[in-house]
Amino acid sequence: MINAAHAKGIKFIQDAVYNHIGQDHWSIRDLPMKDWLNQWPSYTNTSYKEQPIVDPYASTIDKKISLNGWFTPFLADLNQRNPYVAKFLIQYAKWATEEFGIDGWRIDTYFYSDPDFLNNINNELKKEFPKLTIFGETLVPSVVDAAYFSENNINTPFKHNCPGVTDFPLCVAMLDGLKQPNGINKLYSTLSEDILYKDPTRNCIFLDNHDLDRMYSVAGEDFTKYKMAINWLLTLRGIPQLYYGTEILMKNFKNPTDAEVRRDFPGGWKGDSANKFIKEGRTAQEEEAFQYVAKLANYRKTSSAIGKGRLMQYLPKDGLYIYFRFDANQTVMVVSNTADKTVNPDWTFYAERTRGFDKVRNVITGEIKTWNDLQLQPKESIVVELLK
Numbered sequence: 477m478i479n480a481a482h483a484k485g486i487k488f489i490q491d492a493v494y495n496h497i498g499q500d501h502w503s504i505r506d507l508p509m510k511d512w513l514n515q516w517p518s519y520t521n522t523s524y525k526e527q528p529i530v531d532p533y534a535s536t537i538d539k540k541i542s543l544n545g546w547f548t549p550f551l552a553d554l555n556q557r558n559p560y561v562a563k564f565l566i567q568y569a570k571w572a573t574e575e576f577g578i579d580g581w582r583i584d585t586y587f588y589s590d591p592d593f594l595n596n597i598n599n600e601l602k603k604e605f606p607k608l609t610i611f612g613e614t615l616v617p618s619v620v621d622a623a624y625f626s627e628n629n630i631n632t633p634f635k636h637n638c639p640g641v642t643d644f645p646l647c648v649a650m651l652d653g654l655k656q657p658n659g660i661n662k663l664y665s666t667l668s669e670d671i672l673y674k675d676p677t678r679n680c681i682f683l684d685n686h687d688l689d690r691m692y693s694v695a696g697e698d699f700t701k702y703k704m705a706i707n708w709l710l711t712l713r714g715i716p717q718l719y720y721g722t723e724i725l726m727k728n729f730k731n732p733t734d735a736e737v738r739r740d741f742p743g744g745w746k747g748d749s750a751n752k753f754i755k756e757g758r759t760a761q762e763e764e765a766f767q768y769v770a771k772l773a774n775y776r777k778t779s780s781a782i783g784k785g786r787l788m789q790y791l792p793k794d795g796l797y798i799y800f801r802f803d804a805n806q807t808v809m810v811v812s813n814t815a816d817k818t819v820n821p822d823w824t825f826y827a828e829r830t831r832g833f834d835k836v837r838n839v840i841t842g843e844i845k846t847w848n849d850l851q852l853q854p855k856e857s858i859v860v861e862l863l864k
Contacts, residue, residue: 478577487579489609490572494565494597495585496551504552512561514544514553521545522553526587526616530624543588556593566597573605580609582680586638587614587625595637611640611680611715615687619645623672626679630672640678643714645669647682650708651694653797653814654701660797660814663708664789670713681714684722690737691719693727699761703768704812704857710772711801711810711859713787723769724752724762768840772859775839781806788829796821796852800829807862809836813852820851829862836860 478488497504503512522545528538546553556562572578581601586594594612601608614625623630626641649666652659670676683691683705695701702725709716720726721741728736743751751757758766776782785803795815801808807829813819823830830847837844839859852858 482577487609488577489580489582490576490578491584492569492581493584494554494556494593495588496547496553499550499552501552508560509558511555511558514546514555516544519546519549521549522547522588526614526621526625529587529591530621543590547585547588556590562593562596565593566600569597569601570604573601573608578608580611582642583610583612583638586612586641587616591634591636598637609678609715610638611642611678612638614641615644617645617648619666619669619672622679627674628672629674639675640680640715642717643676643679643681646679646712646714647684647688650683650705651691653708653812654695654705658792658795660792660795660812664792664797667712667787667789677713677715679714680717681709681712682717682719683709684719684737685717686719686738687730687734688737689729690727691722692725693729697725697727698855699725699765700855700857702765704814704855706769706772707810707812707857707859710769710776711782711808712799716776718769718773723766724758725765771840775859779806779808781808790826794819798826802829807833808839808859809862810857810859811852812857813854816854818851818853823847823850833862833864835863837863 481488507513520541522543523538523541525538525542528534528542544553544555554561554565556565569581573581583589583594598610601610612625614622616622616625620630622641622643622645624632625636626638627636645666646663649663653663656662673679684694691705692702695705709718721739726739726741728739730737740748741752742748743753743757752762755763755766779801781801781803785801785806785808787799787801789797789799792814795813796819797812797814798821799810801810809829811821835844835846836850837860839861844863
């Protein structure tokens with residue numbers, strides 16, 4: 477499968493779960509040694525809190541419970557301080573990367589693992605495979621917490637070496653920008669805290685995933701908001717992650733269980749009533765969403781400004797949020813009107829980035845407009861390339 481993907485220019489990211497293992501795994505049914513697992517006098521669950529790990533005032537027991545408590549009773553917590561456990565995991569990761577040609581690792585439940593072990597396995601992998609991508613899954617609320625678990629600019633006694641993380645703070649900020657009055661200010665302020673990361677472009681950014689409510693439902697099934705969110709996902713800094721089905725407006729909340737946001741993609745199984753893999757199986761709006769994502773994603777692939785350029789954002793004004801991606805060869809502007817009224821922006825205010833350009837081309841429609849003709853309807857968002 478990976479060879480076939482590589483032949484099409486597709487890279488492959490493997491999920492790595494270092495923290496825990498299923499209770500039916502052979503190594504758990506027949507423990508190599510007692511301290512293969514984190515042992516407690518009686519069953520102790522993790523608190524699911526990252527704060528004691530980051531907090532300079534935390535108690536030892538709170539930190540121990542966060543790191544060594546079990547994720548669930550049926551997921552045995554591996555003791556990565558045991559050198560045999562650590563070597564087993566490191567050797568497997570190296571072997572799998574070489575054997576299958578894996579291009580990157582997404583490290584599950586990152587902050588629950590032993591920090592010294594994490595730095596060690598990251599170093600070992602990068603030493604053998606310098607071009608390997610690594611990012612840790614950190615479901616944390618603040619930029620400070622997210623930055624702590626990656627390479628960062630924070631002065632702390634312990635320094636993590638993970639190149640990037642799953643950017644939950646940015647995910648929350650983008651969703652707030654969609655659904656809350658003045659929520660766009662949260663998106664601006666979250667990005668303004670990128671100074672804490674060594675390289676925020678290594679973060680994986682997303683709108684939803686298998687643990688979260690689906691974005692289209694969060695947006696109230698509002699198609700204009702959906703397009704706004706896709707614009708942000710595919711043009712902001714970082715590595716975009718598109719959850720399967722988002723491109724055809726799959727929806728649902730995690731109610732009553734996570735299974736509601738993990739439903740099969742229609743058409744993947746015998747007996748499915750519709751096949752969303754093909755145009756004929758999609759509704760008109762699903763097809764519009766599919767084409768919108770496809771056009772912007774394909775534009776991104778060849779855009780030097782989005783792929784490697786800088787980001788400059790302007791303070792939101794009355795719900796209007798404008799940012800630019802730019803380099804020496806190209807300037808792309810993203811304009812989002814989150815207000816309930818039509819907006820005619822004062823383009824002279826943005827002269828630092830717009831000076832010297834006479835027109836803009838909508839990257840989705842191909843339509844070319846002058847600055848005077850450029851206005852945004854309520855909830856409208858556009859991605860345009862600046863032209864001379």
